[in-house]
Structure formats: C-alpha cells, structure tokens
Amino acid sequence: MNVFLGIDIGTTNIKCLVLGEDGRILEVIHSLTPKNKERGVEFLDLELTRSYVESIIGKVGALHSLAAIAFSSFGETVIPVRQRKALSKPVMWYDRSTYPLWESHRESVDNLAPYRITGVENSYTFSLYKILLQKELFRPEGVENWLPVSSYLAYSLGGVPAWDMSQACRSFMVNIHSRRWNSQLIKYIGESEETMGELRYTGEPVGHTKSGIPLISAGHDHITGLYAARAFARGKEFLFDSMGSASVIAAVVSGTAESLDFAGPFMPGGTVGIAYEDHQYYIESNVRYYGKLLQSLMDLTQTDATKEGYERLNNEIEKLGQLNSRPLFLVNGDLVVGEGLQGITLLEMPIPLNKEQLMQSAYIYLSSISKRIVDNIEKITRKELPIISGGGGSLNSLLMKYKASLLGKEIWVLPTSELTALGGAFAAAHGVGADEVIEKCVNLLEPEEIHPDEHLVEPLKEIYEKNAKEYLAIERNKKLDIQEG
Template sequence: MPLHDLLLGLDVGTTNIKCLALDSEGKIIVQADERTPLSRPKPGWTDFDPEPIWLAVCRTIRAAVAKVELPDSIKGIAVSGVAESLFPVDKAGHSLGPAIAWFDLRTTAEFAWIRDRIGYDRLFQISGLNPDPMFGLCKLLWSKNHQPELFQKAACWLHMADYIAYRLCNIPATDPSLACRTLAYNLAERAWETELLTEVGVDADVLPPILRSGTLLGPVTPAVAKETNLPATCQVCVGAHDQLSGVFAVSGLAKEVVTDSLGTSATILAIAEKPVFSRALPDHGLAQGAVWIDEPLFYLTGGLFTAGAAIEWFQQQCGGKADFATLTEEAAGADHAIPIFLPHLVRSLTPFPDAQAAAAFVGLRSTTTRGAMFRAVLEGIAFEERAIVEAMETVAGQPRPKEMITIGIPMQNRLLAQIKADVYGLPLKISPVREAVALGVALMAGIGTGVYANGSAAAAAVRQEEISLEPRPDQAKALEARYQVYRDLFLQLQPINHRLHR
C-alpha cells in the first residue's frame, strides 16, 4: 500500500471493543478500546442493546482516529464480532431492539420445538453443528414467539459484526464464518437452507447475503464520517467471526497448521477442505464451520473450558503468595512425585463431552511439592489439548498437522509452550501477535480495498518472527507414558464423578 495508507480493524467482543490501525509495513500503530455495554433486563438474561453498542463503537473508532497523524489516510475498515447474537433491523434501516447474547439460554423452548419438528439428525446433516439453544435460529423463533410485532417489522437480522458494518455503510451482508453459527446455513452447499427456514416459519429474505470475507461493501455514510471522524472515502469491507479472524492473522488459514488459542479457556482449530457429517463429531465434542477468504474452506474446533482458568485457580487456591513467575520456576525444577492433573474444573468438552466431569490430582505423595503440582496443571492442559488434536485425526479424518501455532501464551512463559511441544511431538511456534482478532479484520479491509492481492499476501504482510520450540525426545518419551495414564484416568474417574454429582 502507499506509504501513508492505513487500515482499521474493529473487534466487538463480549467484554471489550477494540479498534486498531495497521500501517503500510503491517505494523499496528495505534489502538483504542472500551468495555462492551451489556444489558441484563431479567435474571439470567443478557442483551446487546443496539444504541449503547453503536455509541461505544463510535467512541472507540474516534479514539483510534484521534491518535492517527493523517486521518484521511484511513483507506478501509472491517469488523469482527461474536456470533449467535442477531440484531433486528427494519426496512428503513432502523434498529428494532436488542440482540440476545450468545450465551443467553432463554431460547431453550424454541430449540426443543425446532429439534422435535425438524429432527436432530436432519439439523446436523444441514448445519454440521451439534444443535443447541445458543444458535441464531433459536433466537429468531424466540422473537417470533415473544415479540411478534417486532418480528413482523424486521426486514433483516444481522450478527454483531454485520450489524456494525451495516451501521457504517447501510449495506447488509454476512460471511460464512458467521452464517454457519445460525443452524440455518447449509454447510455443504454454502448457502442459507431455505426449506428449513420455511418449515420453521422464517422468511429466508430476512437473512443477509453471504459474501466472502474481505468483500468491499461501500464507503461509510456521511453521518458516520461525521460521528466517527473517519474520512468519507473510508471503505467498509466484510469481516468475520472473531475466532476465525484471529486464526487468519496468525496462520493465514494454512491447512497444515493447527492453532492453539489459550485464554480462560483453550480452543484448538484446524482448517479442513470438507465438512464431516458423522455423528461421531459432536459425540466427541468437536464442532465445525465455514470460512471464505481466498477459497471456500471449513474448520474443525475443539476446546477445554478451563485452561488459563485452571492456572489461575491453582495460583489463587494453592499458590499462597507466589506469583506466576515463581510458580513457573518451581514447576521447571520439579523432577519427581509429579501427579497427574485432570483440568476439568467446569465439565469436559473434547474429546469426551461430560457435564459431570470434574478436576482431579491423582498420584500425590508426601514428597510432592507445590512446583510439582503446578507442573501437573500445565501438563494436564497440554494432555487435554493433545487429546483434542487426536480426536480431529481419528474422528474427522484430519491429517496430522506439521506444526502448531499458539496464541495467548506470554512470550516469557517458555515452560508451558515447551511442555506442549513435548506432549504434541510437534514443532510449536509462539505467536507474538497480541490483538489477533482486530488485526485479522484489518487485513480483510486491506483485501477489499486492494491493498493486498489476496488473503495469503495479507497474512504474509504481518507475519512476525515467532519463537519456535522443538519437542525434546527424552521429555517427549516420558510425557508419552504420562499421557496414556491421563487418558485412562478420565475414563476410570468418569463413573465416580457421576456418583459424586447425584
């Protein structure tokens, strides 16, 4: 891109709204953030109210633009956001009401009705998803049942990222990575499943066109330019689901790479060339979806609910006054009486979904130290993630990856990363990217505005040198034996945990 051209990436998440500017050398030059406003109208309910969200987005964009030396150099913007939350908009483009948060399960009755009417197997064969009340179609039916006047007025329903892009340029659109989180997207055909929608009483016309991420939509409206201080020439482009945006930024959606994202939870994601319509997939806690940047692709994902949360739990409950660095140092020196830790502090997901699974230390000795226990926590996270990767191979037929890229591990925490490399038996790279989601959609804006020829060129432009770790043969051999014990322990403790939860 010309020397002064800038691209904006906007990430509207559950907790924070983030906006960054990317320069001609692929460097993040400014960023701004603000808390995402949430509304809780009733106990157990959570909404995203459109106007508070929009005003917070405008403030965040203005804050980022204010830090830019030449605001007129901002060439384009794209948006990522959470899935499964749909905003209703009328024919005139006015917001009609809030979006139900993705984790709000008030739609349980609607889900049961869809499941009974359509059938679990048919829903899975259409969407490739394990049907659940959180998906978008259930929220549309909740509105139809509880807000009939609003439902009749709604001309379009838009995911968070699509809604913000619509507010920016007045053009409705979505991409496959968001569309596939509705239950109404035909994964094999890569299109809305109109027959299903008709059967449940939803007009297919209320869902937006499905376009490739990075497709140019149009310039911001004059009102938006005034409200955000964006230049009137700034072009809005189609974004993507936050998870896929982040993976694109760090791996370019490379097929031979598995991405390991560590936060409170952990998500393992692999790119696939075709969907899998075997019930073994949801039975093993694996999910799938679609993404389209350079070519139509699919992805597989599995997760651990308590990864970073298990580390934090141990530090708070067992670490005394020791900080993370001290615990890590102690764990690095632990070489005997190391127990096995099962990290299921909040149920298990992949490869054995079990709402009654529980965490456990097994093999404690009088000589077991705090460092040995903390090392067991780190190993337990790595063991569970290896089990996820193996499930992708055995259940979904995914080829063994050539390497893994991890994001979310602090660059200085080499121990956890090295344990993962040893457990996986694969080269592991630690990505230095910190705002991967916003960076990913900034690249999509670059594709749409012609700054980058395609997704491969965009990802290459921001590729940073990673720390690369190779598995150590001696450690890998020892951990292999411990991993096999770990796998046996889960199955052997499962009936005991079920008895404890009666």
C-alpha cells in the same frame, strides 16, 4: 498514512488493531466488553459497544487515513434490526436461557438440519435459539434482518445486511456445502432468507460508511484469527491453535460435499465449516472454557491474573520438581462431558493441594485436550501439520512448553496476542486489493518457536495415557446414563 482497522468484539474484551500500509501494527486498543444481566439473562450492552466502536473509528480517523474497516465478533449472538436500528437486546452467546427452547425444538430441528449439511451438532448456543428467545422475551416488530454482532456494526455504519460465512455456520441455519441458507429451517422459526441477509466470504466488501470508508466482511472470532494465521503459513497446510476465553484448533482444507460427507462428528465437538472461498472448509474442535478456566482458577486462588501474575506462578510451578496429574478436570462444554455438567468439577483432588499443583494440573488438562483434537484432525488430513498459535493463552510460556512437549512438535507463537483483530485488519486490506500490506506485515512479524522439553516429553505422555483411560471410563458411564435415562 493509510491504515486498516480490525475491530474484534470478544467475550471479555474489545480489541482494535491499527495496521499501517507499511505492514506495521501501529496500535492495539483494549476495552472491556460491556455486558449487563436482567432477569437472569446476560446481554451484550449494544449501545455502549457501538458508541465505543464509533469513538475508536473517530480517533483513528483523526490521526490517519482510514483505508478500510472490518469487524469480527463472538458467534451465535444475534440482533433484530430495522432501518439500521437494533430492536432488542442481544443475548450473550453462552447464556443458558436458550436451553429450554433447545430441548423443546431439538427433535424437529435435527430432522431439518442433519450434521451432514450443518457440519456441527445441534446446541442451545446457536443463533436460531437466540432468535426464538428474543421473539419470546421482546416480541420485536417489523424485523427486516437478524444479524450477528460483527455484521450489525458494519450495517449500522452504512453497510448492507450481510452475514460472514463463518458466522452463518454458528447460526445452525446454513448448508455448508451449497453455501445457502437452510430455507426449511428458517421457515420453521418463522423467518425467511431475506430476513437473514446475504452471505459473504471473509474479505469481501459489504458497503461504505457515510464518509466513504470501505467496510469489509469478517466474522467469527476464531475463524477470523485463522484467516490471519493462514497468511503466516505462506501457503502451507497448518493447524491453528487459538487460545482465548474459549479455544479452537482448526485446519483449512479443500473439499466437496462428497469428500467431507460426515454423518456425525469426527470427534466430540468436531465441526466442519465454511472457510474463505468456494470448495474450501475449516475442520476444528473447540473447548468452551480455556482461558476462562484458568481465569476462574486464578480468581479461586486469589492470584493476580496478569502476565506478571502468571509468570510468578509459573516460576513456583517449575520449582515443584514433579508433574502433578491430579485433580482431574471435567468442565462444561469439554470433550468428555459436553453438556453433561455445568461449571467445573474436580475429581480425585489430593489433600493437601496448593495453588501451584492445581494450576499445573490445569495446564496438563488443557494440553491433553489440545493433543486429543490435534490427533483427530490429523487423522482426516492424513499428515502431521505444523502448529501456529495465537490468542492470550499463547503468551503463557509454561503452558506452551507443556503443550509442545505433549504434542511432540514445535509450536510457532505469533508475536501478537490479538490475532483475531489482526485477521480483521488483513480482511480489510484484502477487501480493497491491498494484499501487499499483509505480505509486509508477515515479513515484519517473526514467530517465536516453542520446542518440546526433552525432560517433559515422556512424563507428560505417561500422564496423558493414564488419564485418557480414566476419561474414557467417564465417557462410557455417561453414555450408559443417557441410554438408561
């Protein structure tokens, strides 16, 4: 059977999804993403990653006829390459070792790359700071191209050195309207458009392996998941709620530089990026620690962070008989404190507090963040949109019930948690003209509908409005501290 392989290099796990030509998901293979730490800096173990990917391609190819392959990955992490070889270790996207470089270059970079053309606020996580850091740490010589992880894997197998547009948006070095590299900013960091590579849309061919298997472009993990969700929407406008280690809520819209002319973010963390064809954009906001927050709390309370562990915990939470709005959470990279804090801060923690109350409060916090993002995006779309959800968090039935109840609308949960890998497989199929495979898959996979619980709607709304006032006060104090500092 002909199959299409989507491989997603995630922050926590590598996910490989095999999609048959009959539209069935034949297999999903998981493995921990290999990382290591040196001198306080966390790196992706690229050799182990590439070796694992090649072994998966070999195993799948031994069982089926591989029709096409596409790779997606987390953003920001980049690799200097020459003649298909990596020249240094890639720094993980979230590592704060780039923070001093961001501080020292921030003013110059902001002048060369205003929000109006980047669609995103300047952050230490972006690829350009990873390039500066790797030059400082490793001084790679003879760099032919800098590539994100997803592009590097395709390039190492025989593809051309090309960036998916969605990954280019995470570099901070692309103009989202002209869809070209920002040559002035690239020159500022000592590079050129040639060393950055070509720009391609998701689903465009980028070459072939040595054995002739087509390689197709896919990109940033959340936006590749959005690519899959778009197929399930069947041409309707929708919101995609991607809940992995991080979280993104996004919509795809048509527009121009004039219609999407934002001088600054439409909300904290608000981003405008390049979608899948000319004049098409995604608008989104994200939370850096979503599943990671829950994982941390499960570890803290020594609770098994498996599906079964969450189910046992959720059963105990539902026995509480009340909604606990405390403690309040402030988390590095969230919509309230942004970069103002590191780690997790708990405010007004009641004494005593058991793990069920703690996790319930975390569910309410995460649901409230989702509502805030949805409300702001719908101000731009000027209409209420249905929600399609995917990612590991969507498997948490109680969290999803809280979210649907607070949002006051049903949520469609797609029947695979590996939506990004599925998006890669869809991109692979589209890249070789096999769109009928995507249609067959959509017809086979029936989303689960999560409806609001009428007993939770009003209590959650009251907690949301009460907490929103407290968070607003925290934001105001933060702004005052910045002005006075």
